[in-house]
Amino acid sequence: MSISRHFVLAAGGTGGHMIPAYAVAKELTARGHHVALVTDARGAKIPGIFADMQVHVLPAGRLQGGPVGWLRGGKAILAGRAMAMRLYETFQPTAVVGFGGYPALPALLGAISMKIPTALHEQNAVLGRVNRLLAGKVDAIATAYPIVGKLADKHAGKVHLIGNPVRAEVMALRDEEFPPLTDESVFRLLVTGGSQGATVLSSVVPDGLALLPVALRRRLQVTQQCRPDDIEKVRATYADLEIPADLSTYIEDMAEKLNWAHLVIARAGASTIAELTTAGRPAILIPLPSAMDDHQTANVREMVEAGGARSIPQARFTPVELAKQLQKMAMEPGALANAAKRARACGRPYAARDMADLLESIGQAPIMNDPLRTTPPAPSTLTLQGVPA
Structure with missing residues (x-):
């Protein structure tokens, strides 16, 4: 008993x-x-x-x-x-x-x-x-x-x-298949800076998406967390680009958004990486440079070495670099699904x-x-x- x-x-x-x-x-x-x-x-x-x-x-x-x-x-x-x-x-x-x-x-x-x-x-x-x-x-x-x-x-x-x-709702994603992705289907992108948000993502991600080939850009659908001071500017940029975007200052239903996403662009906080590797979602990760002892750079190492993510130091995180990495992951057949499996293999x-x-x-x-x-x-x-x- x-x-x-x-x-x-x-x-x-x-x-x-x-x-x-x-x-x-x-x-x-x-x-x-x-x-x-x-x-x-x-x-x-x-x-x-x-x-x-x-x-x-x-x-x-x-x-x-x-x-x-x-x-x-x-x-x-x-x-x-x-x-x-x-x-x-x-x-x-x-x-x-x-x-x-x-x-x-x-x-x-x-x-x-x-x-x-x-x-x-x-x-x-x-x-x-x-x-x-x-x-x-x-x-x-x-x-x-x-x-x-x-x-x-x-x-x-x-x-x-x-x-x-x-959380249990993220754990439940372990049994879900990676969402189907073809050359013609909607390409779903989740952008999150963790519980504190990240202005650099608001600055770089929309401009990086603007540099993608038109055929790829027209397939995009974005869910993005923004700081309150950034959200209206980001909203206007996506409207100009004609990219459908759901913006908020805090994502409460993170499990639902992870299940929806084909690719995640995020900070490299420990909880973010745990959720990515539990759910099996590929990512482009930007470690916070001011994190104590540069621990976010250390956090990404296992997932990057396994092939489940790419890491870009913030100093090199530019619209051009982001567009280049996105094209490599999105346009190579099977690349995202393969990266999802490798991310999942890192999960505990x-x-x-x-x-x-x-x-x-x-x-x-x-x-x-x-x-x-x-x-x-x-x-x-x-x-x-x-x-x-």
Whole structure:
């Protein structure tokens, strides 16, 4: 018989941290557990996720800005830690897991102080700053890539290759066929800059599409996410080009749009790549050059080497370069369908399940990830702090 437990998930306020946390939260609740989210004000406002779960907003100071900034950030972290500990006294979590971002820091520090089992999940191919600070103190580290930069060798014994959890509706695309594409059919293009948007995509993509041969351009249909400041200009450009375009500032039905698309042009955030490789969609990826430790460039490496994507550094991401790459992918027979298969081969679609397994057995025997298993595991006979699993 399974036993309901309490888990706290702590995540920073961007989609890259929040979406994997949400996917794991849904898996845990489906198993009968109770889940609470700790985040910041930004995370609490992201639409479409955590609406049906406990959400606690804690102060999340940043250790930056010189001595004055460090002092201010330190005070906020200590205040958040105290609030987290009060939450744990009443919620009594079995484990606390951090998904990165500064809001995870006080939550995990509170759990460590109270000797509650802890874990980290790193979405990127380079260990983030907060996860670096805590890697030596937690009980388990889950990674999304086989090789993770800035992860010390001394922590290898508690590292589990999990992948990036995706939402169930994206997972369902795993069983869908790549949409048919012929020389005469509509060519569907999805453009997204992640939860924060990307002005460079609004600047370059419409002008790049304008350079395509007329026969290809007339087949285009575009769905694009734009920043609020960019959307009307982009709309006018597509109207002048007579390219049908559905524009919005945030794409809530991402799974539906992925299922619809033949090709995706996007930033190289970890959640974006996880969704592309789960669904099996080819992409042109533009890593964010200001990302800490250039982690988006590291994120694309596996997918590019497999042949599922092309990566263009932002400094070389021009309308001419985009048009050239698009023509290569769109006009070679079978190229996009082949790239879709290669992208899918990089996917780790059971990441949410495996992360839930890890949390249920934290501090016990290591999880054995079976990529062929498609059903939930049988109830475990392991124990956690004396409580049967």
